[in-house]
Amino acid sequence: MPGFWRRHWARRLTRQAVISEAKAHAMAQTALAFWGNASAPPRLVRIGENVVFEAHLRDGRHVALRLHRPGYQSLAAIEAELEWCAALADAGVPVPRPVRAINGGWTGHVANRRASCVEWLAGEPIGAGHLPLVGDAGQVRAEAAELGALIARFHGACDAGAVPDDFPRKPWDAKALLGERPRWGAFWDNPALDEKGRALLLAARDEARNRVTQARDFGPIHADLLRENVLRGPEGLALIDFDDSGPGWRLYDLGTALVSAWRDPQLPALVEGLLAGYSALRPLPPDQRALLPVFMALRAFASAGWVMSRCALDDPRNAAYAERAVALARHVLEGTAPWEASRA
Structure with missing residues (x-):
């Protein structure tokens, strides 16, 4: 493959680079403050398109924390997704129910990422x-x-x-x-x-x-x-x-x-x-x-x-x-x- 295309692919891969586990944990701890913090350190579930943690909030709720990948969805689109899932859950469709932050909003933020929490669903x-x-x-x-x-x-x-x-x-x-x-x-x-x-x-x-x-x-x-x-x-x-x-x-x-x-x-x-x-x-x-x-x-x-x-x-x-x-x-x-x- 010509050198131009090899450089092109290298740039694409660089843009998709994932964050380290250490940085992900630090960002999760900061983000959880929007939900009143966790009662114990969160557990990293995956670093993929988004970064996902399992966490237990201090108020007892069991949640999945998602650190959204930057640049893919706008804030308005993320919040529309969460509002939609809340309505689906109300209608009896089995989807993760979003959890509002302590300020009443759907999301928080840390560095260049938006964060959201949904109720943890048990299962495989x-x-x-x-x-x-x-x-x-x-x-x-x-x-x-x-x-x-x-x-x-x-x-x-x-x-x-x-x-x-x-x-x-x-x-x-x-x-x-x-x-x-x-x-x-x-x-x-x-x-x-x-x-x-x-x-x-x-x-x-x-x-x-x-x-x-x-x-x-x-x-x-x-x-x-x-x-x-x-x-x-x-x-x-x-x-x-x-x-x-x-x-x-x-x-x-x-x-x-x-x-x-x-x-x-x-x-x-x-x-x-x-x-x-x-x-x-x-x-x-x-x-x-x-x-x-x-x-x-x-x-x-x-x-x-x-x-x-x-x-x-x-x-x-x-x-x-x-x-x-x-x-x-x-x-x-x-x-x-x-x-x-x-x-x-």
Whole structure:
């Protein structure tokens, strides 16, 4: 790759550099003062897109403290997300309920980051990354139906009014996903692609632009419904991490819930269960179901762009995300579904 592109990627990686654990702990201690401080040192959960801590406030509440990544969402957008989640929780949707700071606001701040607290939800993610689905087809189908029903409840609550009047969240529309400068990066420039793969992604991008115009259900979505963002706790499934949320096609949430299992042998059972659970509570006509492979591919495209700024040129993750994007792009161009291939 030419030196210009190597320097370009190096700059992108520098911009994505994470903070040290020591600095994260210091920032967390400062931020917790906005909620009256903690009764014990907070526990670092992860340093990722945001920095997350588990903490016990002095008033007894068990919370997750989030130090928001700078520059991704505005203060107004962060506070709209928190107000939205509070309304969803009031409507009975299992999401983390935001905790107001002692001054009555939703957020605090430390250095260049905004901070927020939500009630801690007990539970474990139903999956992570590209790990195989667990259980036989019946078990996979049942759990997927439960998730589909939860997503339908979430979308329904939004349509019923559990959204702030002022909702300044960035949309996941055709421009954000398929424009000249997609929000998560020009996926067709992923360094693991050869010329054939790049051309295929560009052709699928053009086809997807035509197909998404057929989708009818557009409104607030989670936008990152990977298995790692779905917890199974004592009371069932719950949705966490609304950092990427905003207006978008509801099919994008369903496609995202499927994308990690794109070549899993259990994918047909996953799709069957997810659609059964969703459509039991919310209409999903056949012509809209037929668009699901396109939206599954859209998430794969977005991730192939996202990974570029988070790892080195020769990191195998670039190749893994590029391979998935190319495979799902072929389905878009051929008008087929990956679960039909899985069943064959």
